[in-house]
Amino acid sequence: MQPLGLQSSLPQQLADALRVRIRAKEWGPGQQLPTEAELVVRYGISRATVRQAIKDLEGQGLVVVQRGRGTFMAEGTRIHAGMQELASISATIAQMGLEPSMRYRHRIVRAATAAELRQFDLPVGGKVVDIQRKILADGQTVAFSYDILPRWVFPARFRTSELRGSVFGFLADHDGPRPARALAEVHAVRSDTIGWDEETDGHQLYILLDQMQVDDQNRRFMHSRSFFLEGRFNFTVVRTR
CATH class of the missing domain: 3.40.1410.10 (Chorismate lyase-like)
Structure with missing residues (x-):
């Protein structure tokens, strides 16, 4: 487990942590991010927290959520x-x-x-x-x-x-x-x-x-x-x- 800190809300902390991993190019365009269940276990948080953080990343155009399939990195370099x-x-x-x-x-x-x-x-x-x-x-x-x-x-x-x-x-x-x-x-x-x-x-x-x-x-x-x-x-x- 990789617990989050206490500086801000949990969804914001998780979104920031995932942005760090995105900047490090851990996932390439079109690649799938960890599932909700995997993020819950890794960071010790609730599914509601994961969904809110993913919505934050989606709002920035960083990821695309495909219902029933998962969350994927946005395609292209724009x-x-x-x-x-x-x-x-x-x-x-x-x-x-x-x-x-x-x-x-x-x-x-x-x-x-x-x-x-x-x-x-x-x-x-x-x-x-x-x-x-x-x-x-x-x-x-x-x-x-x-x-x-x-x-x-x-x-x-x-x-x-x-x-x-x-x-x-x-x-x-x-x-x-x-x-x-x-x-x-x-x-x-x-x-x-x-x-x-x-x-x-x-x-x-x-x-x-x-x-x-x-x-x-x-x-x-x-x-x-x-x-x-x-x-x-x-x-x-x-x-x-």
Whole structure:
């Protein structure tokens, strides 16, 4: 038996443990995961806990549940994210067992526009951090992200060159605001001006996730427009009765 810890709910702990095994490529695309009974014995938990954890993984598009047969790894190498999940793109890629990375077009501090002053409730003369980057999974571009954050979000002596990975991760490491909820819209976009590299010259269809991140003090602290390349990054919605 491999008992789970006490840090969070049992279904969440089991889902996290299985994600670790998925990242380690213990099962390949289309391969079957252990049965409910096997997971119950290995982790010393109930079937209800196993089912809830599997539902979590299914919501992320990591696994496919075939009734009467079992749970199988999703086919292919596309990235899947649950539409209800509030996590960084880098974290989502890592959960799929792929290596996230990013390349920046620019990271600058500039004066906020009139719209941004209203958007973030900033005083006249307020500044924002403007980030444009492409996000990769195992070296392949999966999204272009355009992010705007008010300057107060970052430490006083912050330099934009310090941003090298997940913005959420940087803020968490520097006692910045953390996302409690997001107000999001999803659109299909066709454009030949969003991407800025040769790899995407012929890839003009994107899924736009336009969202405003809000922290636990109800402060709007990050407006993101993330353009996901259609066919490389899929969003999943699990609907139940």
